[in-house]
Amino acid sequence: MDHEKMSKTIDEIVARHGDRKPIVAILQDIQEEYRYLPKEALFYLADKIDTSIAKIYSVATFYENFSLEPKGKYVIKICDGTACHVRKSIPILNALRNKLSLSETQKTTPDGLFTVETVSCLGACGLAPVMTVNDKVYPAMTPESATALLEELK
Amino acid sequence: MSAINKPRTMIVNGRPVPIEGEKTLLDLIRKAGFDVPTLCHHSQLSTFGACRMCIVEDKKGGIIASCSTPPKAGMEIKTNTPRIREYRKMILELMLADHNRDCITCEKRRDCELLNQAQRFGVDTVRFETYSMDGTKDMSSPAIIRHPDKCILCGDCIRVCDEIQNVGAMDFVNRGSNMEVMPAFDMPIAETNCVNCGQCSAVCPTAAITIRSNLPELWEMLNDDNIIVQAQIAPAVRVALGDDFNFPYGTNVMGKIVAALRKLGFDEVYDTATSADLTVIEEAAEFVERLNSGEKLPLFTSCCPAWVKYAENKHPELMDNISSCKSPMEMFGSVLKEKAKKDAAGKKNNKIVKNIAIMPCTAKKYEIQREDLKMNGEQVVDLSITTHELATLIIESGLNFKDLQPEAVDMPFGIASGAGVIFGVTGGVTEAVIRNVVNPENRSELDEIAFTGVRGLEGVKEVKLPFGEERVLSIAIVNGLRNAENLIKAIQSGEAYYDFVEVMACQGGCIAGAGQPFVIGRARPERSEGMYNADKMSNVRTSQANPVTEALYNDLLSGDNAHRLLHYK
Numbered sequence: 001m002d003h004e005k006m007s008k009t010i011d012e013i014v015a016r017h018g019d020r021k022p023i024v025a026i027l028q029d030i031q032e033e034y035r036y037l038p039k040e041a042l043f044y045l046a047d048k049i050d051t052s053i054a055k056i057y058s059v060a061t062f063y064e065n066f067s068l069e070p071k072g073k074y075v076i077k078i079c080d081g082t083a084c085h086v087r088k089s090i091p092i093l094n095a096l097r098n099k100l101s102l103s104e105t106q107k108t109t110p111d112g113l114f115t116v117e118t119v120s121c122l123g124a125c126g127l128a129p130v131m132t133v134n135d136k137v138y139p140a141m142t143p144e145s146a147t148a149l150l151e152e153l154k
Numbered sequence: 155m156s157a158i159n160k161p162r163t164m165i166v167n168g169r170p171v172p173i174e175g176e177k178t179l180l181d182l183i184r185k186a187g188f189d190v191p192t193l194c195h196h197s198q199l200s201t202f203g204a205c206r207m208c209i210v211e212d213k214k215g216g217i218i219a220s221c222s223t224p225p226k227a228g229m230e231i232k233t234n235t236p237r238i239r240e241y242r243k244m245i246l247e248l249m250l251a252d253h254n255r256d257c258i259t260c261e262k263r264r265d266c267e268l269l270n271q272a273q274r275f276g277v278d279t280v281r282f283e284t285y286s287m288d289g290t291k292d293m294s295s296p297a298i299i300r301h302p303d304k305c306i307l308c309g310d311c312i313r314v315c316d317e318i319q320n321v322g323a324m325d326f327v328n329r330g331s332n333m334e335v336m337p338a339f340d341m342p343i344a345e346t347n348c349v350n351c352g353q354c355s356a357v358c359p360t361a362a363i364t365i366r367s368n369l370p371e372l373w374e375m376l377n378d379d380n381i382i383v384q385a386q387i388a389p390a391v392r393v394a395l396g397d398d399f400n401f402p403y404g405t406n407v408m409g410k411i412v413a414a415l416r417k418l419g420f421d422e423v424y425d426t427a428t429s430a431d432l433t434v435i436e437e438a439a440e441f442v443e444r445l446n447s448g449e450k451l452p453l454f455t456s457c458c459p460a461w462v463k464y465a466e467n468k469h470p471e472l473m474d475n476i477s478s479c480k481s482p483m484e485m486f487g488s489v490l491k492e493k494a495k496k497d498a499a500g501k502k503n504n505k506i507v508k509n510i511a512i513m514p515c516t517a518k519k520y521e522i523q524r525e526d527l528k529m530n531g532e533q534v535v536d537l538s539i540t541t542h543e544l545a546t547l548i549i550e551s552g553l554n555f556k557d558l559q560p561e562a563v564d565m566p567f568g569i570a571s572g573a574g575v576i577f578g579v580t581g582g583v584t585e586a587v588i589r590n591v592v593n594p595e596n597r598s599e600l601d602e603i604a605f606t607g608v609r610g611l612e613g614v615k616e617v618k619l620p621f622g623e624e625r626v627l628s629i630a631i632v633n634g635l636r637n638a639e640n641l642i643k644a645i646q647s648g649e650a651y652y653d654f655v656e657v658m659a660c661q662g663g664c665i666a667g668a669g670q671p672f673v674i675g676r677a678r679p680e681r682s683e684g685m686y687n688a689d690k691m692s693n694v695r696t697s698q699a700n701p702v703t704e705a706l707y708n709d710l711l712s713g714d715n716a717h718r719l720l721h722y723k
Contacts (some may be wrong), residue, residue, distance in 0.1 A: 039339065051322075052316065052321070052322025052323070052325070052347075053322075053338040053346075054322050054323060054324050054338045054346070055316070055322055055325050057327060057338035057339060058325035058327055058338075061327045061328045062326075
């Protein structure tokens with residue numbers, strides 16, 4: 001990673017957030033920029049906002065939404081909230097994992113194209129089972145429609 | 155009686171207890187004479203409320219965490235109901251399910267708070283399956299060892315490291331049942347900004363963080379006839395070791411320590427307070443020089459290795475302001491090694507000389523390994539053991555410490571001034587340096603210095619001192635690195651000006667070092683008093699009046715040697 005460019009990006013993000021320097025909001029912006037939280041960026045941020053790197057790492061590992069690994073070009077989130085779960089979201093998850101040779105620990109394909117993860121609720125229970133790809137919502141999915149969607153995205 | 159004057163009381167276990175400004179129920183209950191168990195509560199840290207051992211029952215049957223509830227007039231609580239006892243037992247059982255229970259071989263077996271409470275509440279079985287033990291230990295640091303399998307997630311280490319020391323080397327990572335305490339990215343602790351102060355181990359209720367023991371190496375040396383083993387005993391050790399042998403807090407057991415060390419096989423026993431006198435002379439000279447030139451002020455003290463490391467990490471811009479003097483321990487090591495070299499010159503079959511420092515401190519274990527303190531590539535102090543390790547050494551040896559007859563330290567370094575002794579308490583270094591700069595001629599002048607405000611266990615103190623015809627020196631004394639950080643910020647923003655700043659990392663100074671037998675929140679006043687009493691009892695009160703220092707400057711430290719041996723490279 002180009003250190004100079006990275007530090008400039010982080011400087012801008014921090015400046016946007018004013019004096020209170022909210023860690024979570026800053027991390028969200030960093031993740032939006034890089035699609036994950038690069039280690040280098042976190043160390044730079046710790047210095048920048050005068051917070052220990054341990055604290056930043058603590059926040060980054062607490063929230064499921066933050067990723068310390070690079071994510072794929074397409075981030076697929078399958079809702080496993082109660083409504084989606086009872087309307088069979090897990091078979092969709094399994095179908096996608098099978099198709100892409102992913103697992104609970106291996107969430108991103110080696111080619112960096114797809115990341116498959118679950119979320120606890122997307123708040124779209126009426127559309128269950130629901131999934132999102134890069135925040136675009138796909139309602140009433142089945143294992144078949146989900147794998148078909150993969151082909152489309154490729 | 156008007157409502158305002160009516161005493162505010164509440165009922166604890168059926169008896170009224172007045173509320174006298176206690177911030178929490180816990181403080182009030184303890185005042186009433188009941189020891190409520192806690193695993194995550196330290197009065198000097200923020201309230202956390204994680205362990206739930208301090209729960210009490212109110213009269214409606216509600217369960218309250220007493221550490222985080224303020225007392226209210228009219229409240230009625232009970233601390234030992236069957237329900238509370240059952241819950242506490244359950245809490246302990248759940249903690250123990252996620253805890254490595256090799257208690258017999260555990261470093262903390264003598265003073266483990268978790269073990270104490272398991273005994274107190276009669277936890278005889280653990281019904282739950284033990285999980286997440288992976289046996290990893292972080293052995294990277296010379297000062298502390300991390301053993302996460304023994305962590306109960308109380309967070310005490312995190313809070314002391316952040317709130318008191320402003321270091322933040324570790325924090326909680328992940329969440330729920332995957333939560334652990336570790337440095338960022340699970341780095342080895344030695345690769346973080348840890349300053350080795352060891353306060354995390356001092357507050358840890360289990361053996362999740364312990365102090366690295368160097369006793370095996372020491373036993374080897376003591377039993378090797380080809381080695382001359384020298385000991386130097388730091389000032390603060392003498393008023394704390396007694397805790398481990400049931401002496402009242404603050405008892406000065408220096409004479410017994412000397413006797414014990416001789417019986418254990420140490421060949422020469424010295425007092426680090428003697429070399430503290432050298433530190434005073436060198437540092438005072440440096441101070442006066444800087445006052446005259448007006449450069450590199452304020453002068454920051456350099457005897458605390460945790461502070462020096464902190465400054466290197468966070469304030470490299472201040473390195474010129476920090477005194478170039480070595481710490482008393484390192485000065486003594488250098489002088490003793492130089493003397494050994496001189497004595498050995500031209501002779502055959504010389505024995506190896508090893509210098510062992512007995513310190514209240516864990517950061518000293520790191521300091522002795524510093525490259526910039528080595529002479530000819532070798533450490534001048536070979537091992538640094540803590541007060542608590544000395545207690546262990548004595549217990550392991552089977553010596554009856556209590557009945558030992560006091561003995562005096564060895565010549566030719568057998569005299570230390572009272573100024574050297576008070577190095578062990580916050581403000582002591584400053585007072586000693588003032589004594590050197592002012593050069594008091596009688597006891598009442600000494601008392602005047604004592605009453606300038608240098609004494610006391612507060613985190614930040616300020617002293618004004620007339621100097622020369624018209625100058626007034628401004629001096630700050632801080633302990634706790636967060637206090638130091640705030641002071642540095644004030645200095646750098648121009649809000650405050652000081653000529654001299656004494657920094658000690660531990661709260662109260664070395665008397666509360668992490669190597670001491672730890673009595674949380676207690677014993678500091680007694681140990682401090684013990685230090686000042688030792689000073690009062692000395693027949694030499696100022697460093698410059700110590701005949702040992704004079705003899706040294708005429709001999710071993712003559713010419714350039716003083717600078718070569720007593721200052722950082």
